[in-house]
Amino acid sequence: MKIALVGYGKMGKIIDEIASSKGHEIVARLSETPTAENLNNPDVVIEFSQPEAAFINIKNCLELQIPVVCGTTGWLARKAEVESIAEANTTAFLYGSNFSLGVNLFFALNEKLAKLMRPFDEYKVQLKEIHHTHKKDAPSGSAISLAEGIMAHDARYNAWKLEETKGAELGIFAIREDEVPGTHKVYYRSDLDEIEISHTAFSRNGFAQGAVIAAEWIIGKKGNFTMKDVLFS
Structure with missing residues (x-):
């Protein structure tokens, strides 16, 4: 080409x-x-x-x-x-x-987990993304894709928002650290335990x-x- x-x-x-x-x-x-x-x-x-x-x-x-x-x-x-x-x-x-192939598999896993967790209201979901300090936008596009994947399968959430949220807003925490290519985490947390899936990139x-x-x-x-x-x- x-x-x-x-x-x-x-x-x-x-x-x-x-x-x-x-x-x-x-x-x-x-x-x-x-x-x-x-x-x-x-x-x-x-x-x-x-x-x-x-x-x-x-x-x-x-x-x-x-x-x-x-x-x-x-x-x-x-x-x-x-x-x-x-x-x-x-x-x-x-x-x-x-x-990234791994991230796109992670997107699919995220949607599958959202479907599995849908009946269990005791679990609240949040996202975290960590990137290098040169990244200008927050949250990352991948974090938004993850949020959209969750909202497509969980009617409790109809919007995402940076930092702590209430009600129908899905919280995304954006952290900037030196030379981090990209890490994304999804947490389902109840009073008794927590389920976490994550993807970490080692380079661009x-x-x-x-x-x-x-x-x-x-x-x-x-x-x-x-x-x-x-x-x-």
Whole structure:
């Protein structure tokens, strides 16, 4: 494939290494806004930039009918708009809050546990995420995905909120520590005991590898997708 990397920070550089090692050609490495001129006619764009830049980056690429794989978090208020742009331009868009294989298995486990715990009101659920101090958004996109997975199967909760919550709000604790790639925990706690599931990333390489796999998968597709489609369809 010919891949354009939009956003060339730490993640972009790791994606570059992994994609190149698999024989793909990197035709653009952009820290600026993508255009028809600087993208250099790629087969797919992988977008890992900043929350404030993501929407216009994705929009520009989709309007050029280039499929986009996006891993930037913190901009999702405009995700529905992006999906409409993808459909209007008969191309493909894939958003992942986390591209790691292990995390996506963890998402599925989280939903399974939420279904099992649904009848047991004595257990209250909370989430915790720990990331490096350079991460700008809180909670993480993966923590939001976990919260949404729980809310889809547990009618007690209809919203998430940072820190301690009451009633129908699902609490997410966001912690920032030096050089932590990403840790996510889900707790079900009663007065008698606690059930915990967790995922800990050891490096960013798992995220980057999954993004390249998603880019390989999306070629020739039309519509809007997630990592569930890549891994489980």
